[in-house]
Amino acid sequence: MSLENELMVKFDMPSKEEVSDVLLKTLFKHNGIIKEFNSNENIVKEIADEFNLNERQLTAQIEIYYKKEDRIKRSSLWNRLLYRSGSYLAKEKLVSHPTQTQKITNRKEWMLTEKGYDQVLSTLKIPLSKKDSLQVKSYEVQKEQIIISETEIPNNYNPIDSSSKRKTATKKSSIRKRAFRYAVIENYQKKCAICGLSLHSPDNKIWEVQASHIVPHSQNGKDDIWNGLALCHLHHWAFDVGWFTILPDYKIMISPKITSLNPNIGYMSGVSFFEQITKDNSRIILPDNPNNYPHKRAIEWHKANVFCT
Numbered sequence: 001m002s003l004e005n006e007l008m009v010k011f012d013m014p015s016k017e018e019v020s021d022v023l024l025k026t027l028f029k030h031n032g033i034i035k036e037f038n039s040n041e042n043i044v045k046e047i048a049d050e051f052n053l054n055e056r057q058l059t060a061q062i063e064i065y066y067k068k069e070d071r072i073k074r075s076s077l078w079n080r081l082l083y084r085s086g087s088y089l090a091k092e093k094l095v096s097h098p099t100q101t102q103k104i105t106n107r108k109e110w111m112l113t114e115k116g117y118d119q120v121l122s123t124l125k126i127p128l129s130k131k132d133s134l135q136v137k138s139y140e141v142q143k144e145q146i147i148i149s150e151t152e153i154p155n156n157y158n159p160i161d162s163s164s165k166r167k168t169a170t171k172k173s174s175i176r177k178r179a180f181r182y183a184v185i186e187n188y189q190k191k192c193a194i195c196g197l198s199l200h201s202p203d204n205k206i207w208e209v210q211a212s213h214i215v216p217h218s219q220n221g222k223d224d225i226w227n228g229l230a231l232c233h234l235h236h237w238a239f240d241v242g243w244f245t246i247l248p249d250y251k252i253m254i255s256p257k258i259t260s261l262n263p264n265i266g267y268m269s270g271v272s273f274f275e276q277i278t279k280d281n282s283r284i285i286l287p288d289n290p291n292n293y294p295h296k297r298a299i300e301w302h303k304a305n306v307f308c309t
């Protein structure tokens with residue numbers, strides 16, 4: 001038995017498999033991403049608490065001789081165990097290793113893979129269909145998000161997927177759908193493009209802002225950044241029902257129908273609430289990168305097909 005394993009037994013540490021199970025669930029709890037253990041004391045403590053580790057177990061150290069550097073390094077036994085469990089999960093392709101994740105995000109993080117995500121959902125008895133509504137970002141979704149955000153606009157871009165007859169939900173389309181959501185929300189810096197509202201849940205996990213399609217999915221609108229717009233719940237609804245649209249110069253146009261509303265509708269303390277937060281003729285808040293602005297063909301389609309004149 002290696003010295004490390006001997007110490008694990010001596011300090012009555014949990015097994016690698018037990019720690020791996022908790023690590024997967026912890027990743028799920030943290031929306032699929034946690035920083036590597038060395039720079040993340042909170043996670044190290046959080047997982048330790050799941051096992052009720054005592055002070056002696058938490059402070060146990062191991063001395064390891066590094067041949068290459070010809071020196072002895074002291075490490076925490078618990079950190080070693082966490083790292084070994086993470087590496088084991090990475091080998092099983094249930095998580096991505098920080099060195100792998102760093103290549104695409106420049107951040108050293110453990111991320112759940114789609115396979116790991118499916119496994120946690122099945123352990124927690126959550127139906128796989130919930131994937132689209134949960135806020136967990138998998139490694140594959142992260143990769144796809146980068147593709148969505150960094151692809152150059154093709155010539156003659158068409159926001160409508162004319163190739164699709166009746167689209168069936170596939171693994172690939174589910175990843176694309178979730179990646180679209182993150183790409184749009186993050187490109188608009190988690191703000192509504194119309195009113196600028198940026199708000200998250202008390203636990204900081206769920207953003208109020210939604211990724212809306214300019215040409216909706218029901219009309220075969222594509223999951224591309226050029227067919228997306230980050231909108232608060234109210235503006236998402238109002239955009240989908242045609243209360244306002246966006247002009248080719250990115251200015252907001254409110255439907256003239258607004259004046260025909262019953263005077264009891266849409267008012268708060270005597271002020272027209274909707275008009276107050278939807279400034280007619282003002283420019284929407286756009287992403288930093290002009291390549292990712294909404295495409296003119298998408299917004300023209302919305303004005304012609306959804307907007308109420």
Ligand SMILES: [Zn+2]
Pocket residue numbers: 192193194195196197231232233234235
């Ligand atoms: Zn808004």
